[in-house]
Amino acid sequence: MTGWHWLILAGFLEIGFVTALKLEQTRPAFFYVFLVCAYFSFDFLSRALKTIPLGTAYAIWTGIGAVGAVFMGTVLFGESLSPARLILIGLLIAALIGLKLAGGSKPAKETAPPGKEEAAGGAGEL
Numbered sequence: 255m256t257g258w259h260w261l262i263l264a265g266f267l268e269i270g271f272v273t274a275l276k277l278e279q280t281r282p283a284f285f286y287v288f289l290v291c292a293y294f295s296f297d298f299l300s301r302a303l304k305t306i307p308l309g310t311a312y313a314i315w316t317g318i319g320a321v322g323a324v325f326m327g328t329v330l331f332g333e334s335l336s337p338a339r340l341i342l343i344g345l346l347i348a349a350l351i352g353l354k355l356a357g358g359s360k361p362a363k364e365t366a367p368p369g370k371e372e373a374a375g376g377a378g379e380l
Contacts, residue, residue: 257305258354260298265318267295272319273326310353317350 271291278284295315302311324343327333 257302257311261302261306261311261314262318264295264298264302265315266322267291267298268315268319269322269326271295272323273330276327276331310356313353314350317346321346321350 268291271288274284274288274291278288299311299315302315321343324333324335324339328335
């Protein structure tokens with residue numbers, strides 16, 4: 255699977271964990287659904303970050319979650335969906351597509367964690 259596939263799956267699981275978090279308020283068993291969805295969402299986001307730049311991946315991951323949360327709120331919880339909200343959601347979707355089209359497929363540069371440069375063969379060796 256490509257990084258984009260992992261990212262889309264991570265975004266859908268974000269919708270799952272935020273929805274489960276809401277459902278957990280009245281049905282405590284949904285806490286376990288939240289945990290499973292959150293774990294896999296972060297795992298899949300981590301896999302996506304191997305090939306997609308951090309800023310692009312994070313923006314798309316949260317964007318999928320935001321759009322999905324609005325949809326789930328409307329369908330499951332009767333939240334209102336005004337014309338203004340529809341327009342703004344449309345703009346968010348357009349921005350997410352724009353990020354994808356703007357070249358977010360450049361592999362992420364691997365770096366050592368801060369303070370680990372010497373262990374990774376950095377400036378500490380001469």
